[in-house]
Amino acid sequence: MAPVYDRLFGDRDPVAEPGTATGTPGNWWTVFAQTPDLLDHMVAGFGLFSSPDRVLDPRLRELALTRTGFVAGSQFVFSQHCKAARNVGVTDEQLVAIPAWATAEVFSPAERAVLAYTDELVLAEGRVQDATYDVLSSHLDEQAVIELTYAVATYRLHATMCRALRLEFDDVAERIVEVAAPDDGGQDVMGTISMRD
Numbered sequence: 001m002a003p004v005y006d007r008l009f010g011d012r013d014p015v016a017e018p019g020t021a022t023g024t025p026g027n028w029w030t031v032f033a034q035t036p037d038l039l040d041h042m043v044a045g046f047g048l049f050s051s052p053d054r055v056l057d058p059r060l061r062e063l064a065l066t067r068t069g070f071v072a073g074s075q076f077v078f079s080q081h082c083k084a085a086r087n088v089g090v091t092d093e094q095l096v097a098i099p100a101w102a103t104a105e106v107f108s109p110a111e112r113a114v115l116a117y118t119d120e121l122v123l124a125e126g127r128v129q130d131a132t133y134d135v136l137s138s139h140l141d142e143q144a145v146i147e148l149t150y151a152v153a154t155y156r157l158h159a160t161m162c163r164a165l166r167l168e169f170d171d172v173a174e175r176i177v178e179v180a181a182p183d184d185g186g187q188d189v190m191g192t193i194s195m196r197d
Contacts, residue, residue, distance in 0.1 A: 056148055062085035067122075075170055122156050126153075
């Protein structure tokens with residue numbers, strides 16, 4: 001854990017002086033540092049995904065992980081992987097199109113297959129349709145598909161944990177709340193809209 005902390009925070013205490021070079025508060029690191037073996041496992045995973053031993057094209061991986069952040073509702077995962085995607089050659093035009101990728105014309109057939117598969121892994125909770133898998137496997141070999149699946153599932157986990165623990169850019173208040181009625185709001189709303197007397 002110490003080498004990661006040194007690279008991210010230098011000599012300062014990240015709890016007393018929060019913030020990272022990428023502009024995040026840095027509390028992902030300080031929270032998970034409370035369970036050092038889990039932090040070590042997660043950091044090893046970051047290295048695993050970027051290892052030269054991977055066969056999955058880093059551009060395809062980062063497109064998938066950026067989409068994972070978006071559809072999982074994690075601004076932290078989405079934002080961080082926009083940066084990582086740029087570093088491996090994903091264009092700004094493609095990043096802007098990720099939220100509505102299905103109607104965008106900036107993705108190759110292989111990229112579209114990866115994005116469709118990602119959506120079914122995250123939004124359909126792994127219920128991947130045969131047709132989706134067939135198209136994906138026409139672009140990626142089996143090892144690349146396994147790596148892609150593992151990466152997306154791992155970052156779905158990260159997105160869930162960030163939202164649940166309100167870490168980094170996911171430290172936001174619940175937005176689905178009751179909006180107060182006007183002061184004379186004793187009216188029966190359902191009665192009004194159903195035209196009951």
